[in-house]
Amino acid sequence: MTAPTDFDALFRPRAVAVVGASATTVSGGNRFLRHLKNFGYQGPIWPIHPKAAEIEGFKAYASFQALPEQVDYAFVAVNAQQVPEVIRSARGKAKFIQVMSSGFSETDSGKALEKELVKAAIDADVRVIGPNCLGTYSPSGGLTFTAGAAKEVGSIGIVSQSGGLGVDILRRGKNKGLLFGGLVTVGNCADVKPAEILEYYFTSNQFHTIGVYLETAMGGRRLFEILRKYRGVKPVVLLKGGSTAAGQMAAISHTGALAGSQAAWQALETQTNLISTATLDEFLDVLLTLQCVGAAQQLADGVVLFGNGGGTSVLGADAFSRHGLRLANLSQHSAHALDALNLPAGSSVANPIDVPAGALQQDSGNIAGKILSALTLTPGAMIVIHINMTVVTSFSHVDMLGNLIDAVMKLRTDAWSAALLVLVLRSDGDTEMEQIKRKYRQLAIAAGIPVFNELSEAAVAIGAIRRSRFGSVAKSGSLS
Numbered sequence: 001m002t003a004p005t006d007f008d009a010l011f012r013p014r015a016v017a018v019v020g021a022s023a024t025t026v027s028g029g030n031r032f033l034r035h036l037k038n039f040g041y042q043g044p045i046w047p048i049h050p051k052a053a054e055i056e057g058f059k060a061y062a063s064f065q066a067l068p069e070q071v072d073y074a075f076v077a078v079n080a081q082q083v084p085e086v087i088r089s090a091r092g093k094a095k096f097i098q099v100m101s102s103g104f105s106e107t108d109s110g111k112a113l114e115k116e117l118v119k120a121a122i123d124a125d126v127r128v129i130g131p132n133c134l135g136t137y138s139p140s141g142g143l144t145f146t147a148g149a150a151k152e153v154g155s156i157g158i159v160s161q162s163g164g165l166g167v168d169i170l171r172r173g174k175n176k177g178l179l180f181g182g183l184v185t186v187g188n189c190a191d192v193k194p195a196e197i198l199e200y201y202f203t204s205n206q207f208h209t210i211g212v213y214l215e216t217a218m219g220g221r222r223l224f225e226i227l228r229k230y231r232g233v234k235p236v237v238l239l240k241g242g243s244t245a246a247g248q249m250a251a252i253s254h255t256g257a258l259a260g261s262q263a264a265w266q267a268l269e270t271q272t273n274l275i276s277t278a279t280l281d282e283f284l285d286v287l288l289t290l291q292c293v294g295a296a297q298q299l300a301d302g303v304v305l306f307g308n309g310g311g312t313s314v315l316g317a318d319a320f321s322r323h324g325l326r327l328a329n330l331s332q333h334s335a336h337a338l339d340a341l342n343l344p345a346g347s348s349v350a351n352p353i354d355v356p357a358g359a360l361q362q363d364s365g366n367i368a369g370k371i372l373s374a375l376t377l378t379p380g381a382m383i384v385i386h387i388n389m390t391v392v393t394s395f396s397h398v399d400m401l402g403n404l405i406d407a408v409m410k411l412r413t414d415a416w417s418a419a420l421l422v423l424v425l426r427s428d429g430d431t432e433m434e435q436i437k438r439k440y441r442q443l444a445i446a447a448g449i450p451v452f453n454e455l456s457e458a459a460v461a462i463g464a465i466r467r468s469r470f471g472s473v474a475k476s477g478s479l480s
Contacts, residue, residue: 006095006127007196007197007200009072009073009095009096010072010073010095010096010129010136010138010184011136011138011140011141011143011182012072012138012140012141013043013071013072013073013096013141013143014043014044014071014072015043015044015045015046015069015070015071015072015073016036016041016043016044016045016046016071016072016073016074016075016143017045017046017047017048017064017067017071017073017074017075017093017094018032018033018045018046018047018048018074018075018077019047019048019074019075019076019077019078019086020075020076020077020078020100020101021033021047021049021055021056021077022049022055023049023051023052023054023055023060027077028077028100029047029075029077029078030055030056032075032077032100032135032145033045033047033055033056033058034056035144035145035146035147036142036143036144037056037057038147039142039143039144039149039151040142040151041141041142041143042142043142044068044071045058046058046059046060046061046067046068046071047059047060047061048060048061048062048063048064048066048067049061049062050062050063063089064089064090064091064093064094065089065092065093067093070092070093070094070095071093071094071095072094072095072096073094073095073096073097073098073136073143074090074094074096074097074098075097075098075100075135075145076097076098076099076100076101077100077101078101079101079103080101080102080103080104080110080113080131081103081113083099083101083113083117083120083131084113084116084117084119084120085120087099087117087120087121087124087126087128088120088123088124089124090124090126091123091124091125091126092125094124094126095126095127096126096127096128096129096192097121097126097127097128097129098128098129098130098133098135098136099117099128099129099130099131099132099133099187100130100131100132100133100134100135100163101130101131101132102131102132103131103132104117104131104132104188104190105188105190106132106188114131114188114190117131117190117191118190118191121190121191127191127192128190128191128192129184129185129186129187129191129192130185130186130187130188130190131187131188131190132163132187132188133163133185133186133187133188134146134163134164134166134167134185135163135185136182136183136184136185137149137166137170137180137182137183137184138181138182138183139151139152139153139154139180139181139182140153140181140182140206145163145166145185146166146167146170146171148170148171148174149170149171149174150170150174150179150180152179153179153181153206154178154179154180154181154291155179155181155206155207155208155209155291156178156179156180156181156207156208156209156210156211156287156291157180157181157182157183157197157200157201157204157206157207157209157210157211158180158182158183158184158210158211158212158213159183159184159186159194159197159198159201159210159211159212159213159214160183160184160185160186160212160213161185161186161187161189161194161213161214161215161216161218161241162185162213162215162241163185163187165213165280166183166185166213168280169183169211169213169280169283169284170183172280172281172284173284173287173288175438176284176285176288176441176451177288177291177441177442177445177451178284178287178288178291179291181206181207182201182206182207184197186218188218189216189218189219193218193219193222193223194212194214194218194219194223195219195222195223195225195226195227196222198210198212198223198226198227198230198236199226199230201234202226202230202233202234207234208234208290208291209234209235209237209287209290209291210234210235210236210237211236211237211238211239211283211287212236212237212238212239212274213238213239213240213241213283214238214239214240214241215240215241217264217265217268223268224268224271224272227268227272227273227274228271228272231272231273232273235275235290235465235468236272236273236274236275237274237275237277237283237286237287237290237464238269238274238275238276238277239277239278239279239280239282239283240265240276273468274468275464275465275467275468276464277464281457282457282460282461282464285450285452285457285458285460285461286461286464286465288445288450288451288461289450289461289462289465290465291445291450292445292448292449292450293420293448293450293465299382299420299462299465299466300328300380300381300382300420301324301325301326301466302325302326302327302328302329302380302381302382303320303325303326303327303328303381303382303384304327304328304330304351304352304353304375304378304381304382304383304384305317305320305327305351305352305353305384305386305455306352306353306355306371306372306375306383306384306385306386307352307353307354307355307385307386307387307388307424308354308355308356308357308360308386308387308388308391308392309354309386309388309391309426310348310354312386312388312426312455313348313352313354313386314352315455315456316352316384316386316455316456316459317352319455319456319458319459319460320384320455320459320462320463322459322463323459323460323462323463323464323466324463324466324467325382325459325462325463325466327351327352328351328378328380328381329351329378330350330351330375330378331377331378331379333377333378334374334375334376334377334378335349337373337374337377338353338371338374338375341367341370341371341374343355343359343362343367343371344356344358344359344362346358346359347359353371353375355367355368355371357388357391357392357394357395357400358395360392360400360404361395361398361400364398364403365395365398365399365400365402365403365404366403366407368403368404368407369403369406369407369410369411372385372407372408372411373411376411382420382421382422382462383411383420383421383422384422384423384424384455384458385404385408385421385422385423385424386424386426386455387401387404387423387424387425387426388426389401389425389426389427389433389436389437390426390427390428390430390433392404393433393436401436401440405440405443405444408421408423408444408449409443409444409447409449412444412447412448412449413447420462421449422449422450422451422452422458422462423444423449423450423451423452424451424452424453424454424455424457424458425437425440425441425451425452425453426453426454427453
């Protein structure tokens with residue numbers, strides 16, 4: 001097995017080759033070249049083509065052996081039947097080859113061809129990722145296989161057995177405020193197995209949190225061993241595809257391998273402390289929460305809800321309760337401080353704290369800061385602020401929303417005893433409102449405050465972390 005440090009060449013390739021780009025049409029290879037160019041990859045990019053002198057503005061070479069030097073990473077997008085020979089021809093000229101091409105073990109007729117691919121990789125002494133995948137993303141290395149991915153370098157490492165879902169993770173995750181350090185789509189996992197990339201993430205200082213989308217346990221024993229070996233070192237969030245009979249049948253046609261029994265996966269989760277999620281949004285929300293949780297913060301099971309909207313507070317209380325979290329009892333200090341504010345009729349100063357938007361106008365809209373200060377006098381509880389943006393912004397004579405956000409940001413930077421600060425920005429989906437939300441989401445996440453669209457989403461994400469060993473680690477304030 002390749003040592004974890006050898007994967008540095010994959011994530012920060014000094015030179016890249018592309019096989020399968022066309023001089024006359026736009027193929028998968030052409031799109032990859034364009035993505036690299038637009039993303040700002042700084043190293044040499046060499047298309048390989050038997051006849052063309054230039055492709056997409058890059059000088060082309062007739063073969064791997066004609067390249068000026070060895071490449072760390074090669075992207076191959078040719079007909080499946082050609083792939084084994086392409087790999088053999090790369091001996092001494094490539095370290096990692098990612099095969100986008102499909103038509104291997106995900107089809108009955110391609111199973112033997114995939115075995116030939118693996119033999120070719122051994123003969124050529126190269127590592128092959130895939131086949132049947134889309135590529136690798138590494139902002140520190142200037143590497144991407146999709147448009148719209150963030151250029152900022154983050155600390156989340158992803159392994160995805162699905163290429164399309166890898167695109168969703170990068171793009172939807174970017175909109176949620178996630179910053180990734182790397183993402184590898186592994187497809188059929190014919191050679192490089194997920195466990196190898198996981199071990200690299202575990203041992204690299206760049207990555208603090210790991211996310212995994214798997215449909216099959218390719219190299220299952222090694223996967224289990226790696227997860228057990230590094231249990232508790234870094235949180236691992238799992239999104240498992242094929243958890244139902246219908247999903248397992250879909251997984252067979254997608255990556256060509258059985259998804260395995262649900263009981264076996266549940267045992268893996270229990271014994272290795274995976275944080276299990278059921279949907280893509282839940283997966284991303286858990287990763288976002290972990291990204292924002294700092295070493296000095298805690299994930300207690302007590303929650304204080306504060307916002308405008310009585311019905312929303314009730315539904316939020318239900319959601320947190322369903323996911324193992326309770327409404328915290330306010331301390332006497334908090335209760336006295338809230339009573340002293342003399343909030344208008346219609347306000348509730350028992351947890352959940354419900355203050356109608358009209359009442360939040362008090363003190364030129366700055367009353368929210370005083371309420372939050374009072375809540376910090378209840379130690380060891382998460383403070384979850386939910387704002388109905390549509391209602392709050394309708395009071396145009398005062399910047400109530402801005403004052404609310406300012407109060408939250410100030411609370412985040414002050415020394416205080418609450419376990420975790422969470423912001424829920426609720427809107428009606430109006431385009432203008434979504435733009436405002438995006439602005440405040442970016443500010444809050446940059447300050448280490450996870451932002452959700454609904455209280456139920458926050459409850460699911462925090463509850464999932466609490467149920468794992470990392471919930472208790474975070475509770476002691478040692479999660480970084």
